[in-house]
Amino acid sequence: MLIEPRVFQDERGEFFETFQAERYRGITSVDFVQDNFSHSKQSVLRGLHYQIECPQAKLVSVLQGEIFDVAVDIRKGSPNFGKWVGVSLSSECRKQLFVPIGFAHGFCVISESADVIYKCSDVYHPPGERTIQWNDPELAVEWPIKTPLLSPKDAVALSLAEAPCFNIGVKDRCLS
Numbered sequence: 001m002l003i004e005p006r007v008f009q010d011e012r013g014e015f016f017e018t019f020q021a022e023r024y025r026g027i028t029s030v031d032f033v034q035d036n037f038s039h040s041k042q043s044v045l046r047g048l049h050y051q052i053e054c055p056q057a058k059l060v061s062v063l064q065g066e067i068f069d070v071a072v073d074i075r076k077g078s079p080n081f082g083k084w085v086g087v088s089l090s091s092e093c094r095k096q097l098f099v100p101i102g103f104a105h106g107f108c109v110i111s112e113s114a115d116v117i118y119k120c121s122d123v124y125h126p127p128g129e130r131t132i133q134w135n136d137p138e139l140a141v142e143w144p145i146k147t148p149l150l151s152p153k154d155a156v157a158l159s160l161a162e163a164p165c166f167n168i169g170v171k172d173r174c175l176s
């Protein structure tokens with residue numbers, strides 16, 4: 001889901017609410033419990049990530065620069081299983097992407113660098129972390145960058161066919 005916050009501009013610069021609990025709960029139906037920040041150089045690609053245990057919904061915003069942000073439906077039985085969406089998020093447009101539970105998430109950096117923040121609906125749980133190959137031909141994500149800079153973990157990721165996927169209706173929480 002693409003969210004367009006109301007941005008107020010004046011002679012000093014700009015202002016917008018990056019998050020407001022009640023309003024965003026109305027839009028996303030989740031409660032966020034962790035905030036993450038990453039700074040990346042041009043051509044860095046992070047993804048496609050998910051947690052098979054303690055699955056996380058994410059609300060992604062760009063503080064500086066521009067990214068191509070991707071979500072892939074990996075809910076077995078979903079009519080959209082294996083389908084992806086990709087959007088440009090930037091400090092120019094100020095759009096946010098909500099990635100629901102049941103989706104793998106990744107982004108690549110189009111600008112010289114990018115500062116990305118994202119809220120998560122569950123905590124970091126390393127034993128549950130999984131990565132699907134960014135260039136899995138079955139997914140055929142149309143990344144704007146052809147030779148990305150990857151982490152060692154992302155360079156040896158599984159294909160969608162090999163990766164464990166969610167059951168439709170997944171809503172688990174680690175926290176309680």
Ligand SMILES: Cc1cn([C@H]2C[C@H](O)[C@@H](COP(=O)(O)OP(=O)(O)O[C@H]3O[C@@H](C)C(=O)[C@@H](O)[C@H]3O)O2)c(=O)[nH]c1=O
Pocket residue numbers: 036038046047049050058105106107123124151
């Ligand atoms: C994701 C995460 C990482 N870390 C640590 C572990 C590691 O030493 C360092 C870098 O971790 P990673 O290489 O996994 O970071 P990164 O590749 O940026 O991983 C992130 O990618 C994007 C696309 C997502 O959607 C996130 O959920 C997350 O998977 O930060 C935390 O402490 N908490 C966290 O929540």
